[in-house]
Amino acid sequence: MGKHATKTSIRKVLISAVMLVTALSLSLSISISTYLDVKEQKKLIVNKLQMIAEIIAFNAQITLIFDDRKTEEKRLKSFNKVELVKNIHIYAIDDVTNKPVFFTSYNASKTPPVPLKVNDIETLKEPKVSADYVELIIPVEYEGKVEGYVYVRGGLERLSQYINQKILVDIALTLIVLILVLFVARAIQKRIANPIDSLSLMLQDVSKNHNYSARATKSDIEEVNMLANNLNIMLARTQNQLARHQADKLEIKQLNQNLEEKVNQRTIALREANQELLNTLERMHQYQNQIVENEKMASLGQMVAGVAHEVNTPIGLGVTGSTLLRDKLADINAAFEQKTLTSKQLERFIHDGIENLDLIYRNLNRAAELISSFKKVAVSQDVEVSSEVNINKLFNAIVSSMRAEIDIKNVVWDLSCPEQLTVRTKAGLLQQVFEQLLSNSLIHGFLDLKDNQIHIHVEQRNQSLEIIYQDNGIGVSNAVKKRIFDPFVTTKRGEGGSGLGMHLVYNLITQALGGTITLSDDNKKGTEFIITLPLKGVI
Amino acid sequence: MKIMYLIAAFIFIFCSLNVDAKTPHEIRSAFLYQMAKLIDFPEQKNKQVTRFCFYDLNHGPGAILNKNNNLKIRGKPIDIIKVNLSDPFRELSKRCDITYIDETMEDDILSSWTDTITLNMVTVGESIEFLEGGGIASLVQEGSKIRLYINRQEVAQHNFKVLSRLLAVSKFYPD
Incomplete structure (x- = not known):
């Protein structure tokens, strides 16, 4: 807080105020009294x-x-x-003209005569007071008849002298009164200011030395005494407050120390807990990696088991067929060496041989197809480059290529797509995806030939292309829904279904085309896939 | 400027003095009338009329006052009476309050009536000699002005009282 420069003191203010008020009062009263007095004097004159x-x-x-x-x-x-009286004129009424004429006059010594006022009689009937003179005219009447007029001009020197004298006396009186007031004011201010000074000194002692035990002494002045009493009460309260404050301070200090110790303890405990959490997290990471590895291994095992399972049957049949053919061949060979081979026996051998070889061929061919399917699952993004594709034309071409299968199932299909919609994408992969979806609808969705519908809706949204594929077939069971994109998931096991179709679709969309595919849960009848493909970055 | 005012004032005064066109008779008649107002006659309160006596009502002040006999003094009318030289003086003083005697008749009258006249009548003449002969007052022409002279000794011996205001404008004879 900045210090304020002391500008005045109570003493000065008190004396100045008293002197000012007195001077103003005196000036006012003297002015008014002088004014009234002068007015009265003029009136008297x-x-x-x-x-x-x-x-x-x-x-x-x-x-x-x-x-x-x-x-x-x-x-x-x-x-x-x-x-x-300075000048007197007496005017007589002329008998002939009946107008006032000069009769006689008087001029005081050292006073010049004044012009006749016969023309100013009416004006001067009311006394005319100028700065130095008073003039008036009154008629001379005798028995109701105006015999003439008297003009009198009086000087106001006496009044001026009187005013000057009065002003001098007033000034002298004012000075005397002011001096008296000064003495009285000094006496009063001493009486008031001394106790205030003593209070001030006491408060200085309190503020500098923090001596709150000091107490103000009593004074003769009631207000100052009241102030001193209140100050004493305040000091006593402050002293008590300080004592309490000191005690509180000690208590707070103690509490702080305790709190600090507690905080330290808690910090150590937290640090330990944190370390434990870190260790746990590290273990969790390890477990997670382990689980991932296990999952990979399980997936791999499952895949290997699936592959083995799928391939095992045709291979086994092939092995059985070839074994049977080898046994048959051994029997024929033994009969030939023993020269007991009959034509009927050879004919049966050839017939069985053809059947066996046919069986072997079919199963090996099946195994080859399966292997080919496995190869397709491993999609390579480098296979095809992006190009400008008109979606409408692409879908029409797909449908045309599968027209025969579609017609067999008596399917009505509907494409909702802007005719000029052209995007940059990998047309071959997209064709593969939709061929698979159409094939699934025809093979798995539509069980009969009645009221089969496929609806494809294509829409461009910002930087993506949304394709909704719907059919009104039997739909997907809840058990299959969760695993529909997993490999080897099929409802036609043993009927030619490998369970790799939707897995291939999933891989093509997510890996090769960089999009997403979801199976809608909302569709109550049939199947609905929502495919979203990015339009940027697919080059 | 002040000098101009003074010159104008003097010219005005001079002109106004010359304009006075009243005849001595007119002035005397006016003086007589005004004098009567300033004299308390014995039993003034009971007086019903103020009587002015003249020897000639055809000429002089008598004629003028006679023409203006509707004038009043202290609210009461005046009476203009013509007297004759043959009328006895004692009778005359009973009939008149103020008797005017012009200069031409002074010599004839004075010697005979001064001793016999009553103390209640004011006699007014036109010369100093009239006063010397025992007259009470005289309207003497001095240049262009008429001056009122009063014989203080005679006044003191008579019953009427001349008011001081009249005395203030009078000259006394003898001084």
Whole structure:
């Protein structure tokens, strides 16, 4: 917190405020009183002048009637003792013109005469007060008749002197009062400021030395005393608070130490647990690898068992046939050497021989086909390169090539595909996939020749091509659904089905074409495959 | 500028002085009328009329006042009375409050009535000599002006009272 520069003090503020208020009050009261006084004085002067004018008018009644200027002049000269009166004019009413004319006048000493005011009578009937003079005219009436007018001009020097004098007196009085107020204010501020100073010193001691045991002394001033009492209460509370704070601090310190120990213990325990978890995870990885290896081995074993199983039958039949043929041949050979061979016996041998050889051939051929199928399962991506393919044309070509089988099963097929849809893909692999799917529908799906339908829907979505293949055949049993893409899974075992078709389809789509294939669970009747092929990266 | 004002004022005063076109008779008649207002006659409160007596109502102040006999003094009418030289003075003082005697008749009248006149009547003449002969007041022409002279000794001996305001504008004879 930045320090604030001290700008003033209570003493200065108190004295300044008292002096200012006093000076303002005095100035205001003096100004108002002077204003009112001057106004009153002016009014008095005007009244006095009016009174003088009335006297002059009264006296002039007879002199005007008797046209006695000299008497009036003598009388007016008596006003030289009246300082207020500077000029007097008396106007008589002319009998001929009935207008006021000059009768006589008076000018005070060292006062120049003033022009006649016969034209200003109406104006000056109301006293006219200027900066230095007061002028007025009153009529001279005698028995209700206006005999003339009296013009009186009075000076305001006395008023100016009075104002100057009053201002001087007021200033002197103000100064005296201000000096008195200064002394009184100093006395009061000492009385107020000293206890505040003592409180301030005590608080300085508290703030610098943290001496909260210090207490403020009592004062004669009630407010300061109240402040001191409250400060003492605050200090006592602070002292108690500090003591409690100290105790709490110690307690917190102790608790912190305990907590730290606990944390250390927990950290060690966690570290151990973590290590154990790491070890477990490592073991899990090992187990996982082991399981994968086992799965591989199991898969390999299963595959080998499947291959052995599939190949075993034709080979076994071949072996049996060849063994039987060898035995027959040995019998014929023995009969020939013994020269007991009959034509009937030879004929039967030839007949059996042909049958055996035919059996051997068929079984070996079957074994060869199986081996060929196994080779197809191992798909190589390098076999074919991508090219621009019109999907519509491709599917029509596939259907045309299988038209004979399709017609046998009396299948109605429907292709929903934009005519101009051309994508870059491996046409041969895609053809292989759909031939297999069509073949599966015809062989496994459609059991009879009635109301057989195949629907293929192709749609381009963003950067992928979605193909939905549907048939309304018998569908796939739940037991087979889970394993449909596994090798050697077939419902026609012994009827020519090798169980490698869907495995081949799966491999072609996922590995060679980089897409996905799923068997829809939603389809209640028939089979539905959803194939998604990427349009990017298949080059 | 001030000098201009002063010159204009003097010209105005000079002109206004020359405009005065009243005749001495008119002034005297006016003075007589105004004098009557400033004199308290004995039993003034009971007086119903103020009587002005003239020897000639065809000429002079008498004629002018007679023409204006509707004038009032202190709210009461005036009465213009013609007197004759043959009328006895005692009778005259009973009939008149103010008797005006012009300069031409002063010599004839003064010698005979000064001793016999009552103390209630004001006699007004036109010369200083009238006062010397025992007259109360005189409207003396001095140049273009008419001045009121009062015989203070005579006034002191009579029953009427001349108000100080009238005395203030009067000259006294003898001083």
